[in-house]
Amino acid sequence: MIVNHAYVNAMKAIEAAYGPVGEYGCIRCVRAASRWVVDNRAPATVSVDMRRFSGNPDDVWPMCTRCEHDYDLMDDAAGPVFRRVSTFAQRHWFADCFAVDAEGSVSLRDAYTTYLDHCAESQIPTSEIMTRHAFKAAMLRHGGIAARSRTGVLIRKIRLRTN
Numbered sequence: 001m002i003v004n005h006a007y008v009n010a011m012k013a014i015e016a017a018y019g020p021v022g023e024y025g026c027i028r029c030v031r032a033a034s035r036w037v038v039d040n041r042a043p044a045t046v047s048v049d050m051r052r053f054s055g056n057p058d059d060v061w062p063m064c065t066r067c068e069h070d071y072d073l074m075d076d077a078a079g080p081v082f083r084r085v086s087t088f089a090q091r092h093w094f095a096d097c098f099a100v101d102a103e104g105s106v107s108l109r110d111a112y113t114t115y116l117d118h119c120a121e122s123q124i125p126t127s128e129i130m131t132r133h134a135f136k137a138a139m140l141r142h143g144g145i146a147a148r149s150r151t152g153v154l155i156r157k158i159r160l161r162t163n
């Protein structure tokens with residue numbers, strides 16, 4: 001039997017980040033997820049049975065086999081369609097709203113307002129929205145540096161993506 005070590009290692013990396021796929025619902029329907037599916041917009045390795053896989057936790061989504069099949073047939077540039085909002089939608093808040101920028105800065109107040117707007121647009125359930133305190137901690141994890149200014153807390157080295 002040929003063991004695809006690259007595939008096995010990739011799946012180990014994904015499970016280390018999220019745990020077993022069976023613990024998630026499919027992002028497109030109400031069935032249970034059974035596969036980690038690589039976002040069509042992200043780079044992936046193709047296995048011998050022509051399945052795309054990736055060990056990058058940021059690039060995969062939990063889907064059921066039927067939705068995976070549908071998604072495989074879609075355009076290469078198509079992101080997944082969310083029919084069910086989950087914590088999986090929320091992990092993109094940083095990339096959607098902010099950019100790491102050595103010269104940049106944003107006030108915590110503006111940053112948090114932007115985040116809340118993003119949550120509203122993405123229909124993130126209230127229970128999954130970070131408090132201001134948790135949000136600040138997350139910004140620091142993403143490389144921001146908190147500084148005091150006359151107008152309140154400033155986050156340096158991160159800027160708003162819009163404008």
Ligand SMILES: [Zn+2]
Nearest residue numbers: 026029064067
């Ligand atoms: Zn599904």
